[in-house]
Amino acid sequence: MSVRVALLGTCLADTLYPGVLKATLRLLERLGCTVDFPAGQTCCGQMHFNTGYRREAADLASAFERAFAGHAVVVAPSGSCAGMVRHSYRRLPGFAGTLPDKTYELSEFLVDVLGVTDVGAYFPHSVTYHPTCHSLRMLGVADRPERLLKSVRGIRLVPLSGAESCCGFGGTFALKNADTSSEMLADKVRAVQASGVEVLTAGDSSCLMHIGGGLRRLDAGARPLHLAEILASTEEEPWSATP
Structure with missing residues (x-):
């Protein structure tokens, strides 16, 4: 189409x-x-x-x-x-x-x-998905991102505990309510660590920036990567989980 x-x-x-x-x-x-x-x-x-x-x-x-x-x-x-x-x-x-x-x-x-879920992607890595607040609650994207991810060849999609909980970013919320934001982030980072994955994905760079910062400070191993980057990945353009 x-x-x-x-x-x-x-x-x-x-x-x-x-x-x-x-x-x-x-x-x-x-x-x-x-x-x-x-x-x-x-x-x-x-x-x-x-x-x-x-x-x-x-x-x-x-x-x-x-x-x-x-x-x-x-x-x-x-x-x-x-x-x-x-x-x-x-x-x-x-x-x-x-x-x-x-x-x-x-x-x-x-x-x-476009009416597609299989976009021809190839990504042979373990991945967990964080549904961001605006996409989940304001737009109601529901399981669309996960349907797209499940159609990616080679992927191992791992459920994220407490996935629908906010990561604590919320734009200026993280600045105005830093202590609360940090506690929410800590919960999310623990959940990502517990999943044991190579990659954390989401549909918003803002949330990935926030969670990714928490993961890097703990040297947690999981790397943040936007949904678009996974869906664009192919065998011809291999991606490495090593930063």
């Missing part, structure tokens, strides 16, 4: 994790999509919205609408950014855009729009 899509880069992927964007691009093109990357895109405004700066968030939402004008489908490798556009934009003062109805988190787009 050939679909023309606009790729929402997200702040974290654009500035810290460009590999996530490259993997998303490779994956979408491998599945026959034509991918645009609007150069005028900036922050979706989630940080501003969550900390009470609604006017500033509304300005960013308007800029977002202008950047993606004319695109019928917007895909984001982030449940939190997709959730911001699809749900929170509607709560902004004066917002009357059309993007909320056109924006999809990556796993939603693959399963619901």
